[in-house]
Amino acid sequence: MANISPLLSLIAILLSSIMINHLPVASSKQWCVSKQTAKDEQLEDNINFACSNGIDCRPILPSGACFKPNTTISHASYLMNDYYQSHGRTNEACLFYFPNSGILTSTDPSYNQCIYK
Incomplete structure (x- = not known):
């Protein structure tokens, strides 16, 4: 019986190691999204700004993956x-260019076929 205890300890350590390696890891990725309190006029300005500064706006068109809602x-x-995302994921690229309407989140806002980078 004395030899079983070290064996059980070794098994417990191995199982713990396996379990820890399979735990979900928190993502350090961030996304810039609209504040819920943002006014439509500001959001429309943000849409125009993005579309006129090299962002592909096709995904929000009626046939696009992000049209709905x-x-x-x-x-x-x-x-x-x-x-x-395309401007270095800096605070400035969200909070400066989208003042009072942008917020950073660590929760992936992707849904259905609309995949956020």
Whole structure:
């Protein structure tokens, strides 16, 4: 019986190691999305800014993967994030260019076929 205890200890250590290696890891990735309190006029300005500064706006068109829901806040969030991701993921690329309407989140806003970078 004395030899079983070290064996059980070794098994417990191995199982713990295996379990720890399979735990989900928190993502350090961030996304820039619209604040829920943002005004539609500001969000429309953000959409125009993104589309006129090299962001592909086709995903928010009626045939695009991010058209639905067909809301200003949803469309703006997608484009604001695309701008943020393509401009170095800096605080400035979200909070400076989208003042009072952009917010950083660590929760992936992707849904259905609309995949946020």
